[in-house]
Amino acid sequence: MTNIKYSSVPLFLLVAICAISSSFAIAQSQAPQPGPYTSEQDQQNMMGQLGIKALRPGPSGDEKAPNHANYDESKANPYPNLPDPLTMNDGQKVTTSAMWWDKRRPEIVEMFSKYVYGRVPSNVPKVKWTVNTVDHEMLGFTPVIAKDIEGVVDNSSYPTIDVHIHMMLVLPARAKGPAPVLMMFGRAAFPNPNEPSAGDLDKVNKAWQSLLIQQDPSLKQVFEQHPAWQLVKATPFQFPQLNEDGGLPNTWQLVAAGWGFVLFDPASVQADDGGGLTRGIIGLVNKGQPRKPEDWGALRAWAWGAGRGLDYLGIDPAVDAKHVGIEGVSRYGKAALVTMAFDQRFAIVLVGSSGKGGATLLRRNFGEAVESLTGGEYYWMAGNFMKYGASEASFGSMTPADIPVDSNELIALCAPRLTFISYGIPAKGDANWLDHKGSFMAAVDASRVFVLLGAQGLAVEGDYHTAQMPPVNTDLLDGQLAWRQHDGGHTDAPNMKYFIEWADKFIGHTP
Numbered sequence: 001m002t003n004i005k006y007s008s009v010p011l012f013l014l015v016a017i018c019a020i021s022s023s024f025a026i027a028q029s030q031a032p033q034p035g036p037y038t039s040e041q042d043q044q045n046m047m048g049q050l051g052i053k054a055l056r057p058g059p060s061g062d063e064k065a066p067n068h069a070n071y072d073e074s075k076a077n078p079y080p081n082l083p084d085p086l087t088m089n090d091g092q093k094v095t096t097s098a099m100w101w102d103k104r105r106p107e108i109v110e111m112f113s114k115y116v117y118g119r120v121p122s123n124v125p126k127v128k129w130t131v132n133t134v135d136h137e138m139l140g141f142t143p144v145i146a147k148d149i150e151g152v153v154d155n156s157s158y159p160t161i162d163v164h165i166h167m168m169l170v171l172p173a174r175a176k177g178p179a180p181v182l183m184m185f186g187r188a189a190f191p192n193p194n195e196p197s198a199g200d201l202d203k204v205n206k207a208w209q210s211l212l213i214q215q216d217p218s219l220k221q222v223f224e225q226h227p228a229w230q231l232v233k234a235t236p237f238q239f240p241q242l243n244e245d246g247g248l249p250n251t252w253q254l255v256a257a258g259w260g261f262v263l264f265d266p267a268s269v270q271a272d273d274g275g276g277l278t279r280g281i282i283g284l285v286n287k288g289q290p291r292k293p294e295d296w297g298a299l300r301a302w303a304w305g306a307g308r309g310l311d312y313l314g315i316d317p318a319v320d321a322k323h324v325g326i327e328g329v330s331r332y333g334k335a336a337l338v339t340m341a342f343d344q345r346f347a348i349v350l351v352g353s354s355g356k357g358g359a360t361l362l363r364r365n366f367g368e369a370v371e372s373l374t375g376g377e378y379y380w381m382a383g384n385f386m387k388y389g390a391s392e393a394s395f396g397s398m399t400p401a402d403i404p405v406d407s408n409e410l411i412a413l414c415a416p417r418l419t420f421i422s423y424g425i426p427a428k429g430d431a432n433w434l435d436h437k438g439s440f441m442a443a444v445d446a447s448r449v450f451v452l453l454g455a456q457g458l459a460v461e462g463d464y465h466t467a468q469m470p471p472v473n474t475d476l477l478d479g480q481l482a483w484r485q486h487d488g489g490h491t492d493a494p495n496m497k498y499f500i501e502w503a504d505k506f507i508g509h510t511p
């Protein structure tokens, strides 16, 4: 602190000093303070920027709690009419595919960017990819090559923040040509690390023994008494963890069918946490400062990361980069749909149990609410999205009906590419919270865009108000837009074999 003797300073200067230091204090209090920057602080900061004083609280996910979410279908459609993907904002009808591509699609992309998921900044730094380790493994009966790959983001603009994107690419070793690849959001580890041969294990054990004897000479006698005992043993054969439907793990199914896969770690791009918004790729571009209202949220950042992963796949000759899909479940189901909607290089998506912020209609009031997405989950979205949960603000209040777009249009952005929407059943844990019906309605409406573009949507009678959701385990897999609710839980695994067959048919791939 500079030492100023106030008595010797003229009054006008004193006032000026106070004004400067108090505006400095305001700027300081908005900036992340040293020490942990919490989700609550970040949310308050954004509410301040938007002029929001209070948010409507979201419902409880506990169906027995007094403030539980609505599960009464007769109250589920308070705003029954959806924004129309095939009507321009100025009221003109979209009647040709050219009009869709040149006018309407860009209009919808702009609205989703500005109001819902946020914009990817124009100055995101470049990513440099390196293959760190290559391992030859077996997945079931399929030999594979697994590559541990790291993408280092250029942080010369703000060296305090490092972003190292991590993914694992696994390809069938005996593929006849470039393989289609399904990129899956989740932990990126070697699926089945190759072990040393028996002879090499002997060497490892001998080296261990001599090291341990150096450390404690009395161990020599112990090892002599048990000459056949091995410190490091080969892992015994392990039966695979079967899927909920008793099928083989997704990854095994994919490689057996001649597909590759990528395990893509979203957390290596952006933390799943509001306090993390001043770090990760979002924090790097913002130089450690909080977001502005139109900046990207975590979903768009994860999607951006997947797109950079696809850049790498594009230069790997073993990958059929024209047929790369993106997959995720739950919040990563949302991320998968967002990835597909914005990045048209992805050819295929498997959207698992994505709920609100994913395939389900934002306007529906069933299970998870817009107020959940503007509450604790606000950081998945653009800051601007919080306005739709505001009960008291400089602009008054807003409701889900004020959102200029809805998920029927998000699905429509994927058209005419291969889009599979997957759910399980509440009885097995794919909770009502997810609003399966709202996703079905959105897909029914998005079908019109698939048809306009010469593809096929869901083959159902009626429009989104009237179409009947098919019974569980009933395939609606004839079109490029597909729907299947399996009879398992909060996972897309029981749908994997249907997904592979469906995708293979459209891309003309045979194992």
Ligand code: GCU
Pocket (backbone or CB within 6 Å): 329, 330, 331, 332, 354, 355, 356, 368, 372, 433
């Ligand atoms: C919560 C959240 C969902 C989310 C899910 C998950 O249920 O409300 O939006 O999809 O967690 O990702 O596990």
